[in-house]
Amino acid sequence: MTLMAVMPRATDDWTVDDLTQLPDDGLRYELVDGMLLVSPAPTPIHQRAVRQLTLALEAACPSHLEVFFAPLDWQPDQRNSLEPDLLVVAKKDIGEKLITAPLRLAVEVMSASSRLRDTTLKFAKYAEGGVESYWIVDPSKPSIVAYDLRDGEYVQVGYGDRDTSVALANPFPVTVVPASLVAG
Secondary structure, three states, X not given: XXXXXXXXXXXXXXXXXXXXXXXXXXXXXXXXXXXXXXXXXXXXHHHHHHHHHHHHHHHHOOOOEEEEEXXXXXXXXXXXXXXXXXXXXXXXXXXXXXXXXXXXXXXXEOOOOOHHHHHHHHHHHHHHOOOOEEEEEEOOOOEEEEEEXXXXXXXXXXXXXXXXXXXXXXXXXXXXXXXXXXXX
């Protein structure tokens, strides 16, 4: 059973302005090319991975960058609004309510309902939007795949699973051991 849904509407051309009309109900609302995607609240293992990765990134983050976690919208244009689980942005690019400049890093922690979206749809949108690095974390395995943007395309620059550490260089040097992200 897929938990992600698309909200019905008379038009399929949603804009970021429409997001302010949606309820604050614990669901995640995102736009991709004007289509509204609705996802359920995350699970404990998902949140544990987000928390542990946030701590690792915060410890290594240089002073000109900042680490954020969802909910925080990245809105590169009027028809796209994505909420990465974690994002790293240059401090000079931080807006009052959201981020519009290309991110230095977007991280998605996959769940059963987000696997296809994270590995295809968001993968393409982040590359198109100039997001410098994209990491996909799978807490069910556990594993991490890291990509860097080169000439408009993502190139895999790192992979680690279980107790195998992966040293990543972008947006700043940090080493991740996937199993440590989900250990309780």
